Every structure is written in C-alpha cells, then in structure tokens.
Amino acid sequence: MPSPFLGCALAFCLLAVRVSAADDHIGSGKDEITIHPINHATLSLSCNGVTVYADPVGEAKRFADLPAADLILVTDIHGDHMSAPTLEAIAKDKTHIIVPAAVAEKLTEALKSKLIILKNGETKEINGLKITAVPMYNLSADRLKFHDKGRGNGYVVEMGGKRIYLSGDTEDIPEMRALKNIEVAFVCMNLPYTMTEDQAASAVREFRPKIVYPYHYRGSDTEKFKKLVGTDAGVEVRLRDWYAK
Numbered sequence: 236m237p238s239p240f241l242g243c244a245l246a247f248c249l250l251a252v253r254v255s256a257a258d259d260h261i262g263s264g265k266d267e268i269t270i271h272p273i274n275h276a277t278l279s280l281s282c283n284g285v286t287v288y289a290d291p292v293g294e295a296k297r298f299a300d301l302p303a304a305d306l307i308l309v310t311d312i313h314g315d316h317m318s319a320p321t322l323e324a325i326a327k328d329k330t331h332i333i334v335p336a337a338v339a340e341k342l343t344e345a346l347k348s349k350l351i352i353l354k355n356g357e358t359k360e361i362n363g364l365k366i367t368a369v370p371m372y373n374l375s376a377d378r379l380k381f382h383d384k385g386r387g388n389g390y391v392v393e394m395g396g397k398r399i400y401l402s403g404d405t406e407d408i409p410e411m412r413a414l415k416n417i418e419v420a421f422v423c424m425n426l427p428y429t430m431t432e433d434q435a436a437s438a439v440r441e442f443r444p445k446i447v448y449p450y451h452y453r454g455s456d457t458e459k460f461k462k463l464v465g466t467d468a469g470v471e472v473r474l475r476d477w478y479a480k
Contacts, residue, residue: 266395272475276451282395285362289401290316295324305362307332310403311387319343331361335388365393371405381428406430407438420444423451436463446471
C-alpha cells in the first residue's frame, strides 16, 4: 500500500509546479492570451497562434523553447530594449518588427526589410492584431537626459479582444494616465531611468487597468508598489519574477 506521506509529497510537488509556472493566462478558449515573462523588459504574448515579443535582448537560447516570433515590438535604443544580434537570431522570414525611427536607424541592413516604423500616435494592423505606438518619456528634470519625448514608443496591443499596454521606459506621463479600457498593463519602475513605485502606483490608480504587472523593475520594491495600488481601484497587481536565474 502506498505511503500516505508519498501521496502528500507528490501533491506538494504538483502544487509547487503550478505555483512556479512561468506563464500566465488571460481569458479562455481561442482568445486566451499567454503571457511569458522573460527578463527585465522582455516578454512574450501569444494568442490564436500568433506570438509577439517585446524588447527581445540576450542570447538566442533564451528564446529557444518559446514559440517563433510573428511580431516583435521594440520600444527604444537602449541596450536593455534593443539588440540587433538578438533580433537577427530570432526573427524568421515572415517576422515583422515594429520600431520607432530612432531604433530603425541603429539596426542592420539584414533587418531593414522586416521593419515597420511607427511614430507616437500611429497605428498598424498586422497578423490580426492592432498595434498603437504611444508616448514614453521622462518628466523629471534630472531624468530628461534618459528618454526624450517622441524618441521611443510604448505600445497598446489589441489581441484576443483585449487591450494590452506596454509602457516601455517612461515616467507617469499624462498620456499614460489618460489610457482607457486597458485589460492588462506592464508598467516599468526603476531609478534613475524611469520612475518610482509611488509614481507608477499613482498612474495605475488613475488609468485603472484590470491587471497590472510591474516589469523593468530592477532595484525597485514591487511589494511597495502593490500596497500603494491597493484594492479599492479595482486593479489586480500580479507580481512575477522577471529576474529568475
């Protein structure tokens, strides 16, 4: 007769697998969106057989066990968001890469044919998705040197019937606070380059996504952010490890 302790141990292991699984899922059925945190500002979104990567950087092996990229979004020129070698390694023949003009200027000729350049406020429909480039920039006097207004793009991705916001590197700008009908938001916070937990929480409480993930948060206190967002604004804060070994 099997030991009851073995059964308990097995149940614990299964529970641990479920808790530590990297993917999150939003929605259900054919419109289910799979969210896969990768590292820092890098993540993937998959829905209806289409996979989108945001700011892929690092070695190609980081993406080896993930679906091939149908669409890649790059927010800015900094090395934690843009890597030509990574793009060349993971972009396939039919992969489209959406970038701001400042990024396009720094990419290789091998990638140029795959590029779609969007300015803040412009929209492109591709692979059944609607992508809108939105502003991302610094406001504080001592941070203006990091991200100029108009140089980079945040993005709103419409997939699976939901609007998903990727902040890129930004402070709590008016354009973020004015966002509407966001189902899922990925919001940055780290100093000195972007914003504090207080700024991020204040903005989130104003535009009220249904779910928010802090990302690009190295050195920040995500538990503090969660506490500041609170529960009364109707926002679910999901803390995930973007820096797993």
